[in-house]
Amino acid sequence: MADQIRKCDILFVNPPSPDGHIYIRDINRSGRRSRERTIWPQTSMAYLAAVAKKAGYSVAILDCIAIKMNWQQYLNYIRQATPKWTVVQAISSVMTNDVYATYLSKRYGSKTIVVGPHITALPQQTLQVFPTIDYGIVGEAEETLEEFLKTIDSGGQPDEIKGIVYRKGEQILVNPERSFIENLDSLPIPLHELLPIDKYSLPYIGKKYTFVLHSRGCPNSCHFCRQTVMWKSEPRLRSPESICKELKYLNELGIINIMFHSDTFTQDRENVIGICKQIIRDNLKVRWICNGRVDRVDPEMLDWMKKAGCWMINYGIESGSQDILDKCNKGENITVELARQAVLMTKEAGIKVWGYFIIGLVGETKKTIEQTSKFARSLPLDIVNFAVGAPYPGTEFYRQVKENSWLESDNWEDFDQNYSAIVSYPALSSKEIMEGIRKCYLQWFMRPRGICVFLKGMTSLHNIVNMARLAISHLMIKKT
Numbered sequence: 001m002a003d004q005i006r007k008c009d010i011l012f013v014n015p016p017s018p019d020g021h022i023y024i025r026d027i028n029r030s031g032r033r034s035r036e037r038t039i040w041p042q043t044s045m046a047y048l049a050a051v052a053k054k055a056g057y058s059v060a061i062l063d064c065i066a067i068k069m070n071w072q073q074y075l076n077y078i079r080q081a082t083p084k085w086t087v088v089q090a091i092s093s094v095m096t097n098d099v100y101a102t103y104l105s106k107r108y109g110s111k112t113i114v115v116g117p118h119i120t121a122l123p124q125q126t127l128q129v130f131p132t133i134d135y136g137i138v139g140e141a142e143e144t145l146e147e148f149l150k151t152i153d154s155g156g157q158p159d160e161i162k163g164i165v166y167r168k169g170e171q172i173l174v175n176p177e178r179s180f181i182e183n184l185d186s187l188p189i190p191l192h193e194l195l196p197i198d199k200y201s202l203p204y205i206g207k208k209y210t211f212v213l214h215s216r217g218c219p220n221s222c223h224f225c226r227q228t229v230m231w232k233s234e235p236r237l238r239s240p241e242s243i244c245k246e247l248k249y250l251n252e253l254g255i256i257n258i259m260f261h262s263d264t265f266t267q268d269r270e271n272v273i274g275i276c277k278q279i280i281r282d283n284l285k286v287r288w289i290c291n292g293r294v295d296r297v298d299p300e301m302l303d304w305m306k307k308a309g310c311w312m313i314n315y316g317i318e319s320g321s322q323d324i325l326d327k328c329n330k331g332e333n334i335t336v337e338l339a340r341q342a343v344l345m346t347k348e349a350g351i352k353v354w355g356y357f358i359i360g361l362v363g364e365t366k367k368t369i370e371q372t373s374k375f376a377r378s379l380p381l382d383i384v385n386f387a388v389g390a391p392y393p394g395t396e397f398y399r400q401v402k403e404n405s406w407l408e409s410d411n412w413e414d415f416d417q418n419y420s421a422i423v424s425y426p427a428l429s430s431k432e433i434m435e436g437i438r439k440c441y442l443q444w445f446m447r448p449r450g451i452c453v454f455l456k457g458m459t460s461l462h463n464i465v466n467m468a469r470l471a472i473s474h475l476m477i478k479k480t
Contacts, residue, residue: 320375
């Protein structure tokens, strides 16, 4: 943290906020300004730090969002820490801000590396725009980082290192991609102890939680999903034994609140039930939540999940319109009625449900927005999120809107699934998309069940403040 400055070989950075708001950055997420004021655990950076430490480097993680560090404080930190390498997590919606970390680090002699889905999708363009980025890691970063550090620091050249973008004179070169790590169990346990875990917060769960990586990739290819850019819809899962080893380590650190970091935690029934049985066998103390798909749950699985400490599942329901679900390639098994059944089944198992919806996908109209709003209100959801349909670079959604001239902006920093609609269809403008989201929230919260859900979230002073901010931000969404 800021009051524990020490010199290190490699500094892993989640950059300061550009405006005081909370931003979500992750190795597999496009990033966004958080309307829910979710402070996102930097577990992906903790993995990279663990890999670098195992290779013999001294490491530190600077999570500027969590500790509310501003740019002047960051500069003071860099001046004292003098890292040889600075690894920066950068996202599309605040790219210029994030890359400023590389500029300041280079002032004090540090070489810079950028990681994340943005540079993965647009490697050459990113280095062209930002000259203070020395190198970028394209795709999965752990094995690439280890080979890169060993090669460069021993006097080798980057030419043969798979999975990087770099400068060679006036040229910007992108090396061939690296194959995915076949066995995620081979990764070291991330250095959670270097993270400010007491600062991480999530609606309902409150403070002090962290991510535990469950899998990378999803067998599905929804048009809007960024995992198709990072993981190419090639799922790889950790074993129950590996996951519970990490949970045991977190228990020793006093951490029991967990969110399993996975695009679709419930994608493999045998794996899920195996994890649950292992948690129970090891008598681990853990309260956890996860992401799920409505076609990948059943009563027996949910019963095991409940017994093992699961208290909430986040379902990507997306829309109340079957036409929208079909057009975004949600999956041939996914229907509006199946979503209802999954939510009811989950509630019957005693597990809360967070419903995720997207407004502004291909085919959206005022009528389909109203269908989604009505459908959301008909479900016994405990909390909802209505996100903007954001066509992030590299996705099929981006290709569709670009080809049809529906994209209003090519400015990376307008791509934010919470705050900016940048797609206008012939039958629905970007302004109408934002107004539709505001209306969805208004209709959901301003009814007895919505008010009751809001009040139930106020279990502590921290939650009272966050829930109040959440409601205000939802109902004050700008129309433009």
